[in-house]
Amino acid sequence: MRGTEFRELGHRVVDVLASHLGDPPDPVLPALSPSAACALFDPDFPEAGADDVEAVLLDAVQRVIGAATKLHHPGFIGHQVATPLPAAAICDFVDALLNNGMAIFEMGKAGTAIERAVLTWLAAQLGLPSSSSGVLTSGGSLGNLTALLAARQAKGFDPWQRGVRGQPLVVFVTDTAHYSVARAVHILGLGDEGCVAVDVDERLRLDVRALEAAVQKALKQKKKPIAVVASAGSTAAGAWDPLNGVADVCARHGLWFHVDGAHGAPLALLPERAEQVLGLARADSVVVDFHKMLLMPALVTAVLFRDAKAGAAAFAQQAGYLFDDDDDGWTDVGRRTVECTKKMLGFKVWACLQAYGVAFFRDHVRACCDKTLVLANLISAHDELELLVPPQTNILCFRLKGRSGGENAAVRKAIVDDGTVYCVQVHLHARGLPKERSGLWLRTTLLNPRTSESHLRAFVDDVVARARQL
Ligand SMILES: Cc1ncc(COP(=O)(O)O)c(C=O)c1O
Structure with a gap:
């Protein structure tokens, strides 16, 4: 051409x-x-x-x-995928054409420096120490795996050199967390017994007392707890686990504290959420997806480590044809991640932060949370609907009052088929969740700048009207 x-x-x-x-x-x-x-x-x-x-x-x-x-239709209130900024899509286009695979600095000089800048900025936003660092990965699932690889390396008796060799290592997490956490634990070779489900409390947050009991029980059984994964917020319900309480348990037992903030960690940009976010800065590792609440096209995920060396230790490998021995630890990004060739993931983030400023993103995150509150109020005010739990982030689940099954699915199908709204559903079955709260709920994520209060009103009216027709 x-x-x-x-x-x-x-x-x-x-x-x-x-x-x-x-x-x-x-x-x-x-x-x-x-x-x-x-x-x-x-x-x-x-x-x-x-x-x-x-x-x-x-x-x-x-x-x-x-x-x-x-995803730019105002009725898109379904899964947690950003309605992307057109400017960010243009950056992706530029990235695709330049195609600087960036495993090593020599091949991706701009991308490597940009990645470092984005990670440095984000670490500061989350309150992590300036010594922290990390890597950008293609998605939160890979991000969680990357973090748990580091956890296993740090607490799991050097599996890089010697393998796991039947060590009964255990990771603790709730059932409402994203499935990639359990998947990562299984990929690490820890098996079903290595992934212990912790009870949730009445607001679907990890129950800290149940966590302490679960750790004690594992120790009595001669297992080797290595890490706890807290969700900020959880995929199923947007619940925000009590990070400070989890950090205390981890500190008490010498466990790695990983926060899966793929969805909700951007709440740390909001000063008014400081109390909710407390404890995030104590994490050993945090995952944040820019392609969820931060308006970026998929995929761009940050994995941050409190101790940058602990992140790199999970990939302590020689590859003489690629990595220089004198690399100081950050320049060759491929040393710190599963990926070799990867896109210049940080470019769109860096360029849009430069162009729009931090306040623009902060306002967007705030607007997501505010809209969720608006929807929650509309639902609470309706005597034919009920909320699962009050909103803690921008994911909200609700259902036809007292009806846990097929009627909710039928209403959703009618609405989605009609085409004006895309909402989703979730089958909730979590350890600690009472039976009467289990079952099928309608699920919405409010991260679309084009969805207004009037769209939300129309949506709630539509749900009720269709329920009455069943
Ligand atoms: C809390 C959480 N963690 C991880 C993931 C996985 O992220 P990705 O789809 O970028 O792999 C998701 C996806 O919805 C999520 O909600």
Whole structure:
């Protein structure tokens, strides 16, 4: 493709995307079965390229937009995926074209320095000491694995050199945490017994007394507790675990304290949330997703370690064809993460922080929480609906009052099929959660800047109207 063609195609694609952004049409969630989706994207590739490459590429763009979930539609209040800033998407485009795989400084000089700047800024926001550092990874799931690898290395008798070798290592976490935590524990080779579920309290937060009891019990059984994972907030319900209390238990027993703040850690940007966030700064490791509450396109996750060396120790490997022996520990990013070649993950974050300023992101996080409160109030005020728990972040679960099963699913299906809103549902079964609070709940995440109070009112009215029709 010549320069003029690239320029022209680029302009046309941006025009198409700008129209899409202007007024994303219903439905929020395309009504496509797996087979219908596959039919749209068939594997019959031509042997020879098209005469009109631009037309084919524009058709591909239109096709993918048509089949896409519309995250810029004000009715998108479903999963925890950011409604991304268009400017950040442009940065991703630049990153893709430059394609500076950044395992080593030599190949990705800008990306490495940018990653360091983003991590330094974030660590300060979370109140971590200036000695802390970390790495950007492709997603919170990989982030949790990276943190728990470090935990195992720090507390697990040097598995890098000697392997785990049947050590009964144990990690503690609630059932409402993201599944990637349990998955990481299993990938670490600790098995079902290595992942101990801790009771939640009446607000679905980790119960600190139950945690202490669980640790004591494990010790009596001659197991080797290594870490506790606290959610800030939890995926299932947005619950914010009592971080200070968890930190105390960890300090008492010499355990690694990991905070999965993939979703909610940006609340630390808000001075008015200081009390809630207390204890975050005591973490040994914290995971934060910029592609959830911080308006970035997927994926960009920060994994921060209180002790930068402990993070790197999990990957204490020689690779003479790639890493320099005299690397001082931060320049070759590949030394500190599962990934080798990776995107210049921090660029969009760095550029948008420069362009929009920190206050813009702080205001956005605040608006997410405020909107959640608005929705919670609308639901509480309605005698046909009930909240799971008062909001602690910007994830809110509710249901038709006293009805725990299929009616909620039926209402959701009707709303999603109608196309004006995309909300999701959660099957809640957590250790410590009373039976009458278990079961199916409707679940919303308020992180879309385009969702207004009037959209939320219309949504609640719609839920009630459809429930009455059942
Ligand atoms: C608390 C929490 N941690 C981790 C993850 C996984 O993040 P990712 O989807 O970026 O892998 C999620 C995703 O929803 C989450 O809510």
